[in-house]
Amino acid sequence: MTEIHTNSRWKALDSDLHRISRIEHANAFVARPLLASGVALAFVVLAGLTAAVLFGQADGRLVVVAAAVFGAYMAINVGANDVANNMGPAVGANALPMGVAITIAAIAESAGALLAGGDVVTTISRDIVHPDSVTTEAHFIWAMLAALMSAALWVNIATWVRAPVSTTHSVVGGVVGAGVAAAGLSAVNWSTVGTIALSWMVSPVIGGAVAAMFLAFIRARILRQDNKITAARRWVPILVGLMAGAFATYMAVKGLERVVQVDPVIALSTGGGLGLVFWRLTIPWVHRRTRNIENRRRAMKSLFGLPLIIAAIFLSFAHGANDVANAIGPLAGIVHVSEFHDLAATVAVPQWIMLIGAFGISFGLFLFGPRLIRMVGTQITKLNSMRAFCIALATALTVILASWLGLPVSTTHIAIGAVFGVGFFREWETDRRWKKSNQQRPPEQRRAREERQRRKLVRRSHFMTILGAWMVTVPASAVMSAMIFGLLTAFH
Structure with missing residues (x-):
């Protein structure tokens, strides 16, 4: 009897401990978002304290502190939203686990921001707002602060609804709104804004078309060949060499433009030379990888895993080099005017401001990035290494083309457009095969049209959400x- 009573007591204790462990797990799940928000808040406060210490009792200290706070807030939002476009396809293709992808992206983004982010940033675009329309220091400071605050708030809202938007567009919209409020509608060059807006709409279409073209090429030249291994040994090194050349040119044109100005012809020549080197180096690598694999489609897709990871790293480095200015550009302008009382079109960026931008992007990526990375990588359309490689390659090539033509495009729009391009191409190809097979069936065996609708490979809800967010960002x-x-x- 005593033994039975003891066993019953131990069972009750085990049950109670199990309930306690479930409660602890639930508490940890609930506290996780609060922890992320707390860390972000601590970083924002630290940025403000840094500005307060460095400026001491100087005039305009409070404005600089406020600008530092919102600059850090903007940098966190850049990391939470924009970086998903670089790492999302790699995670969705299972080429990288989430934790490794975030770590690599944080290192590459910080390196790009600190090494190639540049010593000078443009504080207000002369092409968008006429420089003589903002004539007083106070108006300039308030305009930059308003642009920074509005851009940060909008990107935060977009991240909350899982919509990858362009932080560049958000800043440009903020500058336009502040310029109109400061000096009226005549202060804005509307023809230039219209041209820029048109390029923003065209660039994702081009990115999607290029990605679909590469996917169609790989399917025709490798996956549908009888001897897929021989075809892969021929074409994979060529595609990797093209990727290396594209990213070398991309880095020269975009990623390093604030460190050294490279002539486009020289950039293309350098990219072409590096592409030939990588083509030659990849040939023995592909031969080793294909020595003991089966002549199947799935095995061929695995050859694109490593090139995809390298492409994602280069995209993150270039993004850090370019888009850190979205967070620190207005902040640098406010600090310069407050310190030197000079309305300059371009200003030098102090190292502490660069650190705010670099670390802010990394914090935003670690704390809030997985939400958008999962959406881009897994919830728009199904990706594998081959499709994600096409997306990365299309993004780099489209940015190079736009830079060559002088069009101010968004990497975010191009990358997401490439994701949709891959998805819609697969959908079109599947639909074409479905129609052909359905027509060959007897009438009594043909499948209903509703079944065709269920086979859509791109989520329309995400497509409409992202498109709507793009349209209303500016x-x-x-x-x-x-x-x-x-x-x-009013309160000044």
């Missing part, structure tokens, strides 16, 4: 910026 950030500018000037 006007939304502009309206918020104008309202914030009005409040700042």
Whole structure:
């Protein structure tokens, strides 16, 4: 009897401990978002304290502290939203686990920001707002602060609804809104804004078309060949060499443009030479990888895993070099005007501001990045290493083409457009095969049209959400910026 009572007591204790462990797990799950928000808040406060210490009792210290706070907030949002476009396809293709992808991206983004982010950034675009329209220091400071605040708020909202938007567009919209509020509609060069907006709409279409073209090429030249191994040994090194050349040119044109100005012809020549080197080096690597694999489609797709990882690293480095200016550009302008009382078109960036931008992007990626990475990599359309490689290659080539033509495009739009391009191409190809097979069946065995609708490979809900967010990014950030500018000037 005593033994039975003891066993019953131990069972009750085990049950109670199990309930306690479940409660602890639930508490940890609930506290996780609070922890991320707490760390982000601590970083923002630290940025403000740094600005306060460095400026001491100087004039305009409070404005600089506020700008540092919102600059850090913007950098966190850049990391949370924009970086998903670089690492999302690699994670969705299972080429990298989430933790490794975030770590690599954080290192590459920080390196790009600190090594190639440049010593000078443009504080306000002369092509968008006429430089003589903002004539006083106070108006310039409030305009930059309003643009920074509105852009950060809008990117935060977009991240919350899982919409990858362009932080560049958000900043431009903020500058337009602040410029209109400061000096009226005549302050903005509307023809230039219209041209830029048109390029933003065209670039994702081009990115999608290029990605679909490469996917169709790989399927025709490798996957549908009888001897897939021989075809892979021929074409994979060529595609890897093209990728290496494209990214070398991309880095010269975009990633390093603030360190050294490279002539486009020289950039293309350098990229072509590096592409030939990688083509030659990849040949023995592909031969070793294909020595003991089966002549199947799935085995061929594995050959694109390593090139995809390298492409994602280069994209993250170039993104850190370029888009860190979205967070620190307005902040650098405010600091320069407050310190030197000079309305310059370009200003030098102090090292502490560069650190805020670099570490802010990394913190945003670690704390909030997985949400958008999963959406881009797994929830728009199904990806593998081959499809994700096409997306990365299309992104680099489209950015190079746009830079050659002088079009101000968004890497975010191009990358997401490439994801949709791959998905819609697969959908079109599947639909074509479905129609052909359905027509060959007897009438009584033909499948209903509803079954065809269920076979859609691109989620329409995400497509509409992202498209809608893209369309309202500039006007939304502009309206918020104008309202914030009005409040700042009213209470000053």
